[in-house]
Amino acid sequence: MTSSQKPDNVASVMKVFSILEGLAEDGGLGLTELAQRTLMSKSTAYRFLQTMKQLGYVSQDQDSERYALTLKTFEVGAAALSDVDLPRLADAQMRKLSEQTHEAIHLGVLDEDHRHVLYVHKYDSQFNLCMQTRVGRRNPIYSTAMGKAMMAWMDPERAEELARSFDYVARTPHTLASAEALLAELPVIRREGVAEDREEAELGVRCVAVPVFDRFGVAVAAISLSFPVVRFDQSNRERYIALLHEAGRRISRGLGHHDYDVGATR
Incomplete structure (x- = not known):
């Protein structure tokens, strides 16, 4: 040539x-x-x-x-898309979130029994006081923001079936205690476009999460931001959620989903 x-x-x-x-x-x-x-x-x-x-x-x-x-x-x-490595695909957006907030950023998927969130990638907080996690850790869906984010965009019948299959173990005094409590929260999450863990998995730690969709519009993962309650400033909440939505939108686009309207009505 x-x-x-x-x-x-x-x-x-x-x-x-x-x-x-x-x-x-x-x-x-x-x-x-x-x-x-x-x-x-x-x-x-x-x-x-x-x-x-x-x-x-x-x-x-x-x-x-x-x-x-x-x-x-x-x-x-x-x-x-069949060869997409989700953690690798999400890494750039997670790194950007980490740089923007300095807080802990996690990527989670449902494990094989769809009863737990499996942590597949993370960026640690840049502060000494932070949530302690590791890649490969599992937490019950009902006590995590990422789990609730994925459940909120499930088929309602499947979500109800799953919610009624859990043994609700109180990890903290704030852990949801029943299927009714969890199911009542899911429409709110979907309407507001964000799921929250209000010290439900670990005392002193709050978390906000949004879903990540594949090309079929299925919530196959979630991305979250975690921080100690002593460092939580309500004025930062909307900013954190907006940053999460942007990251979720970009990761979903990498999976072939181009109609990410989560939080569009906020």
Whole structure:
């Protein structure tokens, strides 16, 4: 490849992705509208579309002559997502949260029995007084902000079934003591867009958490911020929640979820 060829090749790649993104945003576009959206001439757009049709990434309706993406593009994306390492994907956002707040940041998923939160990644607090955790630790769903965040976005029947299967052990005087108490909290969490642990897992420690969604809109994980109650300032609460929502949105986007509206009505 000569140096004179490279700019043309780069421009061609950019045009292909411009078409893919245009069709992804609004499937079923005609040639004229697609050319306008991608800032190409109709002849250039047509040429690329014909090649993409031959490769199986674009289809064309015979009656309307409108173009759309095929499932082949989904297959490529799904193959990439199947190899996603969640802790690695979340690391940049967790590090950013740590730098912004200096508090402990955790990433959790449900374990194999869906009764406990498994801590899979963390950033320790930069203060001496902090929550003591380790990667691999398990805590009951009902006593953790991350567990409640994931439960709040479950199918309601599944959430109720799970809530009624727990043996509610009082880890502190503030631990939720019954399925009714837990189930009453889930709609509030979903409405407000954030789950809280108010010294329910450990005395002296509060935690706020938001869900992380996969490409199907399933809450597959949660990200949390923990701090001692003696360091909690109510004026910081909204800021912490906003930062968590941004991190949750970006991590979810990395998993293929692009409709993160948690906390949108706050």
